Each structure stands twice: as structure tokens, then as C-alpha cells.
Amino acid sequence: MNLTLWIAAGLLAAVALAGGITKTFVPGHKLAESPGGGWTAHASIGFVKTLGIIEILAAAGLILPAVLDIAPVLVPVTAVCWVLLMIGAIVTHLRNAEAEFIVLNLAYLALAVFVAWGRLGPESFTG
Template identity: 70%
Template sequence: MNLALWIAAGLLAVVALAGGVSKAFVPRAKLARTPGGEWTADVGAGFVKTLGVLELLAAAGLILPAVVGIAPALVPVTAVCWVLLMIGAMITHARYRGYRFVALNVGYLAIAVFVAWGRFGPASFTA
């Protein structure tokens, strides 16, 4: 169980890192031309960059607290925050009829729920 939770958290961290880097460092106009990024044309650049920074923090929060052993309870808290972020992403992609991205976000949400459940419960770092 512990190994599965590490793999799931690592996968989410990679996804968060990739999304965070693209939103934080790629110009909004370029993001708006990519599949799934159409929504960025309708929001401010600051909002997109803020989401990028939040995703970068999520990437760190899913791995670093457990690796360094400082406040490992932040891992499931970060996973819950990722669930909330994915709910927002699903709503946004659905508004732009990006249903394949909605499905992808559902998958990420399910993985985050697994990490949160596992780290709050049966495979807690504090147990």
C-alpha cells in the first residue's frame, strides 16, 4: 500500500510540475493556442500564473514533506487541495467543451483521493 501511495503521489507531482511550469512560465497567448488551454484567453495573466505557482507548490507538497520527514501530514492535505483544483479544472474544461480533458482531470482527481485517503488513513506517515 505504501509503495502504491508513493507512486500515485509521484505521478501527481509530475503532473503538477508540468502544469505549473507551463502556466507559470509560458506566455498566456501561447497557452491559449494549445489544446485544453483555450480558457487562458478569457482570464488574466496573473490568474494563470497564480494557478501555475499553486501547481508548483502542489508538486512540492506531494513529495517533499514525506521525503524530508518534516510535517508529512502536508502530503494528504496537498492531495485534498489537488482534488479541489481538479474540480475547478473539470468545470472550466466542460465550459469549453474539452471533455477529454475533463476525463483526464477525473483520473487525476481519483489518484489524489487515493493519496489523501491512504495517507490520512491506513498508510499514514505518522502511524
């Protein structure tokens, strides 16, 4: 179970890092033209870049606290925050009728719930 939780957290961290780097460093007009990025045309560039930075921090928060053994409780806390972020992403993609991205967001949400449950419960770092 511990290995499965590490893999799930690693996958989420990779997704968060890729999305965060994209939102932070790709120009707004290119994001709006990319698949799933249509919502960025209706959002301020500051908001999109802030989301990107939050996603980069989430990537770090899903891995580094446990690896460095510094406040490892931040791993499940980050996973819970990722759940909230995915709920927002689902709502956004629903508004833009982008069903394929809703399915992806649901998968990421499920992984985050699994990590949060596992790290707060049976495979807690403090146990």
C-alpha cells in the first residue's frame, strides 16, 4: 500500500508540475488555443499564472515533505487541496463543455482522494 501511495502521489506531482509550468510560462494566447485551455481566454493572465504557481507548489507538497521528513502531514493536506482544485477544474470544464477533460480531472481527483485517505489513515507517515 505504501508503494501504491507513493506512485499515486508521484503521478499527481508530475501532472501538477506539468500543468503548473505550462500555466506559468506559456503565453496566455497560446494557452487559450491549446486543447482544454479555452477557459484561459476568459480569465485574467494573473489568475492563470497564480494557478500555475499553486500547481508547482502542489507538486512539491505531494513529494518533498515525505522525502525530506519535514512536516510529512503536508502530503495529505496537499492532496486535499488538490481535490478542491480538481472540483474547480471540473466546474470550469463543464461550463466549456469539455467532457474529455472532466474525465481526466475526475481521475486526478480520485488519485488525490486515495493519497489523502491513505496518508491520513492506514499508511500515515506519523504512525
